[in-house]
Amino acid sequence: MLRATFFDGERWREGVVGLGRDGRPELRDEIPEPGSPALRGRIVGGFTDHHVHLQLVDHALLASSRLGRVVDLGGDPSTVASIAVHNAGELADGGGAGADSRTVGPDSPELRTVRYAGAFLTPPGGYPSDRAWAPAGSVREIADPAGAAAAVAEMAASGASCIKIASNSTAGPVFADDLFRTIVERAAAHGLPVVAHAEGPGEAQRVVRLGATRLAHAPFTERLDDQEIAAQAARASWISTLAVHDPDSQAIAIDNVARFHAAGGIVRYGTDMGNGPTPVDLNSAEVAALRAAGLDDDALLRALAPTDPLLRPALLLLLPDGSADPLTARPLTPADLKV
Structure with a gap:
């Protein structure tokens, strides 16, 4: 076993890594033996993309x-649910017979690789x-x-x-305020948060005031003032x-994100x-x-919300260059564990 540094989603910690019974690398939350050799590089779980549309790409990739996890924010609910099951099945079978003694069921963190919102909810004639x-x-x-009640119940x-x-x-x-609030209330009754695509003057500010707790896009229509940035950081x-x-919309969005992040926004x-x-x-x-x-x-790693590396299958190695650049990440292999 090698001493290993890993990111648990919030901070860097120490553990050990070796080969599991299936021959794949396995990270353990154990105190390393004094003087044990160290893994070259640091370990993270698979990253999260919080806004995807799997019906518009080759999801097999x-x-x-x-x-390690994606969130589909707009698709046919039955099709996306089937894609989610397909990906879960790949993970459940990936280790081979007898690979892991843990029970892997539909609520296991390993299987939650595709989460989804289902269909876009919009007014008649509304986007998209x-x-x-x-x-x-x-x-x-x-x-x-x-x-609204029927659509939320369906999703x-x-x-x-x-x-x-x-x-x-x-x-x-766009929805009138009252109907938007009704959708938020129906979603809350099912224990579901509301993600809003807000575009157009004042829309990012309005949807958060009406109860959306996540914006599908960092505001890009206009520069939010500092007071609104602070309000958004506290609520969404x-x-x-x-x-x-x-380029113009990106410059607006980057400026908004910079001040939102500095204000403690997620x-x-x-x-x-x-x-x-x-x-x-x-x-x-x-x-x-x-x-x-x-x-x-x-901060970038927190934004990427890597899956828990203590729960396989996705273990990534950040190359030992002194940084934590996610673009250097690659799958951890048995060859990496040779001293």
Whole structure:
């Protein structure tokens, strides 16, 4: 066994790493023996992309990526649920017969690699109901409280972990305040937070005041003033998606994120995967934009929310160059454990 430094999601800790019974590297939360040799490099779990659209990419590529978890924020709920089950099955069977004595069930952290919101909830004619890229079944147009209750119940029954509301005033109608609040209340009754796509003047500010606790995109329509930044930092987290914008919108978003992060706001790494030619893996352009917004190595790792490395299968090695640059990460292999 080798002494190993690993990131538990919040801080760096010490443990040991060796080969498990299946011949794959296994990290253990144990105190290293004095004088034991050290692993060259540091260990993290697979990273999280908090904003993807799996129906718009080749989701089979996730298996060979450095992503241990993704959150689909808009798709046909039955299709995305099937994709989630497919990925869970790959992980459950990946170790081979007798690979692990632990019970792996539907609630195991190992299997929670695909989380999803299900369909976009939007007013009649609202974004993205008229978009050619929106897959069949990926939009629910809601006109009244009864429709809101039915749509939220449908997403909850499909296994959604959050509810996605589209609030894009530049592309069509948005929900009135009362109906938006109703959706938030119905989601809360099912134990589900609301993620909002907020676009257009004042929309990022409005949706958070109405109860959304996460923005699907860091605000990019306009520069938020410092008072609003402080209010957002206290009430919501932001998913970055900085690299998908044109230069002007990206500059606005980076400035907002820099001040939001400095105010103690929670920034989550997300790429809007499927929006254009995005990789099904870590996105170097998104990482660079987050660094431009002032996130250092440890803040960037928190934004990437790596899965718990003590729960296999995804173990990544950060190369021993003195930094914690996630772009250096690669799968930890048995060859890395040879002294």
